[in-house]
Amino acid sequence: MRNLSLASFAALLTGFMGIGTAAAGTVEIDSLAVYPGGSTTVSVVSPAYGPASVITGLILLGTTGGQTIPVFCVDLFHDIGIGSIGPYTYYTAPVTTDSSDASSPSGPGNGNPLSATVSGEIQTLADIGVSKYIYDSTDPLLGDIETAIAGAIWTVEYDATVTSSNSEINALIASYVSYAEANPQTFSLGLFPDGDTEGFANTQGFVVGTPVPEPSTWAMALIGFAGLAYAAFRRGGKRDAIAI
Numbered sequence: 001m002r003n004l005s006l007a008s009f010a011a012l013l014t015g016f017m018g019i020g021t022a023a024a025g026t027v028e029i030d031s032l033a034v035y036p037g038g039s040t041t042v043s044v045v046s047p048a049y050g051p052a053s054v055i056t057g058l059i060l061l062g063t064t065g066g067q068t069i070p071v072f073c074v075d076l077f078h079d080i081g082i083g084s085i086g087p088y089t090y091y092t093a094p095v096t097t098d099s100s101d102a103s104s105p106s107g108p109g110n111g112n113p114l115s116a117t118v119s120g121e122i123q124t125l126a127d128i129g130v131s132k133y134i135y136d137s138t139d140p141l142l143g144d145i146e147t148a149i150a151g152a153i154w155t156v157e158y159d160a161t162v163t164s165s166n167s168e169i170n171a172l173i174a175s176y177v178s179y180a181e182a183n184p185q186t187f188s189l190g191l192f193p194d195g196d197t198e199g200f201a202n203t204q205g206f207v208v209g210t211p212v213p214e215p216s217t218w219a220m221a222l223i224g225f226a227g228l229a230y231a232a233f234r235r236g237g238k239r240d241a242i243a244i
Helices: 006-016 116-135 142-158 167-182 215-236
Strands: 026-035 041-045 052-055 058-063 068-073 083-093 161-163 190-193 206-208
Touching: 041 142, 058 116, 058 142, 068 116, 068 142, 116 142, 116 167, 116 206, 142 161, 142 167
Parallel strands: none
Antiparallel strands: 026 058, 026 083, 041 052, 041 161, 058 068, 068 206, 083 190, 190 206
């Protein structure tokens, strides 16, 4: 893993597992980066949001304690800076609503309710993305995969159509949505801003991916996705540029 050992990551998640209120688990966030090292955008169109071009990918949150938390955005309605930010206080809670109430910081209850199944699908996708980041960082398709997983999360959360100028990413989005729908988790773990200390409409909510203990379990599922993208790449010849 890049900036956080598996042991310390597990300890951090253990501290978050008292889900429900700010007191159950909080963390101070003072930096944000989008993997891989830039601002890949996709088009998002949904009944609740859009159309718009949105930065997407795996997000790396830096804490004031020097840790890195890999997450995915579940909030299309609030802003957060890339680089040094805050520090902002975030608390843990299940992802039970989208973030369509733009008048306040995102958090459970500030948007349209999500079914337990959809919330579990979001967690499945986040777990895949973080597991790939930890266990398979040399995969040349990792950037496309992380972008596609973020797009798949918004697809299931907002009933959205998410598209990229890269046809391989579009194929991956469809594959990941199908996989998540067939394999939803039974829980979700979110990080949301504490509006009492941060003001309003200035930060986003995230889903925290948990690394799967046996990466080979995901590997079997991901081989097909990687093969799909590679085959599309070979058929298409030169790759389309992703909008930056």
